[in-house]
Amino acid sequence: MSRSTRLFEIIQMLRAADAPVTADQLAEKLEVSTRTVYRDIAELQAQRTPIEGEAGVGYLMRRGYDLPPLNFDAEEVEALWVGLSMLARTGDSHLQRAARRICDKIDALHCPADWLQVSTWGAPVDDPAKGCIPVASYREAIRAEQKLRITYVNGAGERSERVIRPVALVYHIECTMLAGWCELRGGFRHFRTDRIWACEDTGQSFRGQGSSLRDLWNEQEGKDPAPQTA
Numbered sequence: 484m485s486r487s488t489r490l491f492e493i494i495q496m497l498r499a500a501d502a503p504v505t506a507d508q509l510a511e512k513l514e515v516s517t518r519t520v521y522r523d524i525a526e527l528q529a530q531r532t533p534i535e536g537e538a539g540v541g542y543l544m545r546r547g548y549d550l551p552p553l554n555f556d557a558e559e560v561e562a563l564w565v566g567l568s569m570l571a572r573t574g575d576s577h578l579q580r581a582a583r584r585i586c587d588k589i590d591a592l593h594c595p596a597d598w599l600q601v602s603t604w605g606a607p608v609d610d611p612a613k614g615c616i617p618v619a620s621y622r623e624a625i626r627a628e629q630k631l632r633i634t635y636v637n638g639a640g641e642r643s644e645r646v647i648r649p650v651a652l653v654y655h656i657e658c659t660m661l662a663g664w665c666e667l668r669g670g671f672r673h674f675r676t677d678r679i680w681a682c683e684d685t686g687q688s689f690r691g692q693g694s695s696l697r698d699l700w701n702e703q704e705g706k707d708p709a710p711q712t713a
Contacts (some may be wrong), residue, residue: 487512490523492621494544495588497534503541504708560589564600573654574677577619579608584599604656605679614680618652619660623683625649628693629661634681635674635713645713647674648689664696665713671700672713 484492492513497504513520521538529533533545567582578644602649611616624631631649636642647663650671658675689696 484513484515486523489519490527492584493520493523494532496541497544499587500543503536503543504540505541509542510583511668553554555685568601571601571603572656573618574606574608574659575618575654576609577617577622585640599605605656606654609676616676618659618676620682621649621676625651625685625693628688630685630687630689630692632683632685633674633679636680637677637713638678642680643713644684645674647671647672650668650693650700662700664700668711668713670711671703672711674713 493509496509497511506517506524510517515657524542526535534542535545535691536542555684560713564586570578570582573579587598600652607615609617611617621631623629628648629648633645633647635645636644644667646666647661648663649663653660653662653673658677661679662671664670670707
């Protein structure tokens with residue numbers, strides 16, 4: 484999460500709170516250190532954001548402070564609600580948490596559309612406590628154009644070590660597929676994320692190649708309706 488996004492999130496959490504929120508509570512929700520929260524609060528106060536309170540006591544947003552409203556009509560709000568709710572099917576826990584934050588912001592400015600229900604049936608949640616690798620780590624590698632070393636087990640139970648250049652994530656109802664250039668096979672391959680048993684950053688970058696590799700992958704996908712799996 485970038486610092487600007489984090490500052491915005493702090494404002495949103497304090498606006499929604501009806502009691503002082505401690506730095507520890509903010510740090511837990513933002514997944515950063517308490518010291519980082521202290522620095523962020525100081526930065527917001529320096530920008531004349533009306534945050535009152537102090538370390539060890541908690542923080543409150545002074546009444547009357549608000550952000551510009553989002554100009555969504557009723558049907559647009561409903562479309563957002565359904566689309567965000569469907570992220571529960573992806574199994575991507577980080578995207579699910581982001582979706583809940585967005586829904587909270589929509590609710591704060593409009594009537595909630597929680598009468599629109601979406602089934603949560605889909606891919607299992609990528610819970611690290613169960614040994615799952617967070618899908619967010621693949622998204623981060625794609626954005627940073629970092630090579631990954633993965634241990635993959637295919638549908639036949641065959642295990643292999645691969646170094647890949649990840650270019651895209653494809654969300655299906657029952658699983659998520661990581662698309663990347665596989666150095667072992669010398670071509671694009673698709674890996675079910677629930678079959679990746681281990682993943683680590685190689686420390687090697689393919690910076691500047693991501694966009695062209697993605698274009699090539701999209702072109703190949705358009706010609707070949709049956710993508711090559713690992």
